[in-house]
Amino acid sequence: MGRLYDVVQTIERLIAEKKLDPFKTKGMISIQTxxxxxxVRPETPDDPVQLAALKAAAEQVLKQKV
Amino acid sequence: xSIKTKFVLVIAVxxxxxxxxxxxxxxxxxxxTLEITARQIVSAAAASLDQMQxxxxxxxxAAIAAVEAHPAxxxxxxxxxxxxxxxxxxxxxxxxxxxxxxxWHFHDPEPAKTNFLRMHKPSFHGDVMDRPTMNKAIxxxxxxxxxxxxxxxxALRAVRPWVIDGxxxxxxxxxxEIGNYLGRMKAQTGDDYGLLIEKQFLxxxxxxxxxxxxxxxxxxxxxxxxxxxxxxxxxxxxxGQLSEVPVEGQILGSVERGGRIFLRGIVPVVDSGGxxxxxxxxxxxxxxxxxxxxxxxxxxxxxxxxAAVVLAVVVVLLFQQLAVRRVERMLSTLEDYSARLAGxxxxxxxxxPPPGNDEIGKFERxxxxxxxLMGQMLRELEARSKK
Numbered sequence: 001m002g003r004l005y006d007v008v009q010t011i012e013r014l015i016a017e018k019k020l021d022p023f024k025t026k027g028m029i030s031i032q033t034x035x036x037x038x039x040v041r042p043e044t045p046d047d048p049v050q051l052a053a054l055k056a057a058a059e060q061v062l063k064q065k066v
Numbered sequence: 067x068s069i070k071t072k073f074v075l076v077i078a079v080x081x082x083x084x085x086x087x088x089x090x091x092x093x094x095x096x097x098x099t100l101e102i103t104a105r106q107i108v109s110a111a112a113a114s115l116d117q118m119q120x121x122x123x124x125x126x127x128a129a130i131a132a133v134e135a136h137p138a139x140x141x142x143x144x145x146x147x148x149x150x151x152x153x154x155x156x157x158x159x160x161x162x163x164x165x166x167x168x169x170w171h172f173h174d175p176e177p178a179k180t181n182f183l184r185m186h187k188p189s190f191h192g193d194v195m196d197r198p199t200m201n202k203a204i205x206x207x208x209x210x211x212x213x214x215x216x217x218x219x220x221a222l223r224a225v226r227p228w229v230i231d232g233x234x235x236x237x238x239x240x241x242x243e244i245g246n247y248l249g250r251m252k253a254q255t256g257d258d259y260g261l262l263i264e265k266q267f268l269x270x271x272x273x274x275x276x277x278x279x280x281x282x283x284x285x286x287x288x289x290x291x292x293x294x295x296x297x298x299x300x301x302x303x304x305x306g307q308l309s310e311v312p313v314e315g316q317i318l319g320s321v322e323r324g325g326r327i328f329l330r331g332i333v334p335v336v337d338s339g340g341x342x343x344x345x346x347x348x349x350x351x352x353x354x355x356x357x358x359x360x361x362x363x364x365x366x367x368x369x370x371x372x373a374a375v376v377l378a379v380v381v382v383l384l385f386q387q388l389a390v391r392r393v394e395r396m397l398s399t400l401e402d403y404s405a406r407l408a409g410x411x412x413x414x415x416x417x418x419p420p421p422g423n424d425e426i427g428k429f430e431r432x433x434x435x436x437x438x439l440m441g442q443m444l445r446e447l448e449a450r451s452k453k
Contacts, residue, residue, distance in 0.1 A: 024411075027406050028405045028408070030409060031408050038410040039448060039451055
């Protein structure tokens with residue numbers, strides 16, 4: 001548990017480093033994954049399908065391996 | 067395929083059809099112009115032939131009147147002194163021949179109606195004159211005139227009663243062959259003409275015997291023989307039925323010769339018995355007219371095509387400016403603010419640009435309200451999930 005939350009945190013860090021619009025960037029990733037990143041908590045159960053979708057969407061939007 | 071591409075294709079097809087339609091209309095218009103011009107040319111030839119006949123009938127009638135006023139001729143005719151009549155009339159006849167009046171007859175009155183003297187063949191007389199012009203002069207006690215067919219060509223005849231001292235002494239007839247009509251009409255109009263006669267009114271053997279060494283062209287055409295032409299005789303033929311040619315004339319089509327285009331038409335020659343016994347073929351050079359009409363047509367078609375292309379470009383540009391760009395702006399705005407909402411900016415709807423005052427603006431207004439509601443719902447959901 002908590003891996004999904006960790007990936008979200010990584011994404012937020014990368015957004016900050018790249019100085020991207022946080023709402024729009026997270027929103028585009030959320031639309032592609034099918035769930036809102038803002039609702040992911042540390043206790044949110046890990047789902048391998050969601051995890052894979054999140055990583056793929058993040059790499060496509062951020063154009064960087066996550 | 068994008069909506070814009072589909073629209074451009076539809077516009078292109080519509081403008082192509084419009085251009086083709088306009089080109090077709092222009093072509094039909096120029097064809098109609100040529101047809102009207104052709105009809106006018108043929109009608110003018112018919113009118114010219116009619117006027118020429120009327121003028122020459124007046125000429126013949128005036129000559130008859132002058133002769134009937136000659137006292138010595140009257141005396142000789144009443145006395146039935148053929149030799150004296152011939153001697154007195156011969157110098158007058160020589161003068162008349164200078165004016166193309168080549169036939170001058172004196173006839174006995176009815177019931178005999180026999181020929182008394184032929185000025186051009188004094189030894190031949192006594193035959194019965196049973197022609198429509200003679201019969202009309204008898205019936206009307208006045209002028210009987212019209213076209214009549216001889217053995218090889220038409221003659222314009224005029225016959226008048228000769229009343230001497232209150233008593234009908236007989237009839238005077240004068241006529242001219244209409245072969246010279248062709249030359250006179252050509253001099254007036256510049257066109258070439260040909261004269262045709264219906265074979266059914268001629269005798270093939272007589273025709274052949276009177277060809278005077280010329281080729282016997284009896285079989286050149288199925289129903290007619292050509293008895294004269296001012297230009298290329300091959301253009302003056304007719305293979306149809308003269309009886310079916312209307313009085314006002316008929317267009318026979320166009321033919322190309324030596325790089326020039328000629329319109330052919332035919333006008334029936336109606337004899338004094340009302341029969342369409344012959345035809346006058348006219349050949350009119352329409353090269354310049356055709357070129358002018360073609361030039362105008364081509365200009366009109368080019369302008370039509372250009373107008374269609376310009377209209378298509380204007381329509382596409384207007385569509386691009388008024389619709390496509392507007393939709394693209396809307397899509398971009400909705401995408402941006404939807405993404406922001408999904409990214410956690412639950413108040414994104416408040417920052418959306420004001421909607422436009424058009425159909426798309428109505429949807430923008432609705433979507434802004436929808437995003438506002440979604441934002442509130444997500445905000446509350448997040449708050450509950452944190453508890």
